[in-house]
Amino acid sequence: MTEIQVRRGGLGPFGLTDKVAVVTGGSSGIGAATAHRLAGHGATVVVGYHSGAVRAEKIVAELPGDGHLALRLPIEDTRALEAAASLVQERFGSVSVLVNSAGSTTPVAHGDLDMMTDELFDSMLRVNVRGPYAVTRxxxxxxxxxxxxxxxxxxxxxxxxxxxxxxxxxxxxxALDNLTMSLGRVLGPEIRVIGLAPAAVDTEFVAGRGRDAIAAQAASTPLKVMVHPDDIADAALAAVTQFRVATGTTFVVDGGKHL
Incomplete structure (x- = not known):
């Protein structure tokens, strides 16, 4: 039976100095912003990418501190992920933070069931659900x-x-939110698992969705603020360093769009 931790004054903040963080999808958008934020608080960051090697190397060059690494982490390729994890083990020995930021989408009108083919549906699940699971494993x-x-x-x-x-x-x-719950249950006490659920973020994540569309969505929310990747990076930093007794839960960071 695992010994229960009893500490007066709580666990305290989770410091990032001399700790290693791996960020998938780290070459752009939320992933890149999160890599910057974690490095700025002392972490050595592995900037994971699929095909954006040049972008990833540029992010690494911009990060404060030393020892950062750009590493190909194709989330649909389990063998490549295992090889990458072995490389990280050889270089760093352990990892304290894993950010599953990589993902993708293809806009399809919800009413157009024919356009949502089996192949496209399977691809969406493979990248956005199986991918984070395979990286975690x-x-x-x-x-x-x-x-x-x-x-x-x-x-x-x-x-x-x-x-x-x-x-x-x-x-x-x-499904990813459900996965967060399941992993939170089975990976404790050594590992916390926390999800972050933004609404539209000011990135080019959705093909064909411009800033005007994102701004219109933001205008309909209670906070009336366009969410920037840095906002989600700040939420990720808070989850890592401050939410010490949270696991298996997903926090909504959407400006109140869900209300």
Missing amino acids: AFVPLLRASGDAVIINISSISGRTASGSSIAYCAAKA
Whole structure:
């Protein structure tokens, strides 16, 4: 039976100095912003990418501190992920933070069931659900080796509202939220698992969706603020460093769009 931790004054903040963080999808958008934020608070960051090697190297060059690494982490390729985890183990020994930020979507009108083909539906689930699971599975030994680690899954409010770029994307993010719950239950006490669910973020994530559309969505929310990748990076930093007794839960960071 695992010994229960009893400490006066609580666990306190989770410091990032001399800790290693792995960020999938780290070459752009939320992933890149989160890499900057974690490095700015002392972490050594592995900037994961699929095909954006040049972008990833540029992010690494911009990060404060030393020892950062750009590493190909194709989330649909389990063997490549296992090889990448072995490289990280050889270089760093352990990982304290894993951010599953990589994902993708293809806009399809919810009413156009014919356009949402089996192949497209399967692809959406493979990237947005199986991908984070495969990355987590590959890095769990390194996370456990740290003795005190956290996984951040970047989800979407679409998983709760069923309103988003496509039916399949909404279903995938709902499944990711469920995965966060399951992993939170089974990976403790060494590893916390926390999800973050933004609404539309000021990135080019959804093909064909311009800033005007994002601004219009923001205008309909109670806070009336366009969410920037840095806002989600701040939420990820808070989840890592401050939410010390939270696990298996997904926090909504959408400006109140769900209300």
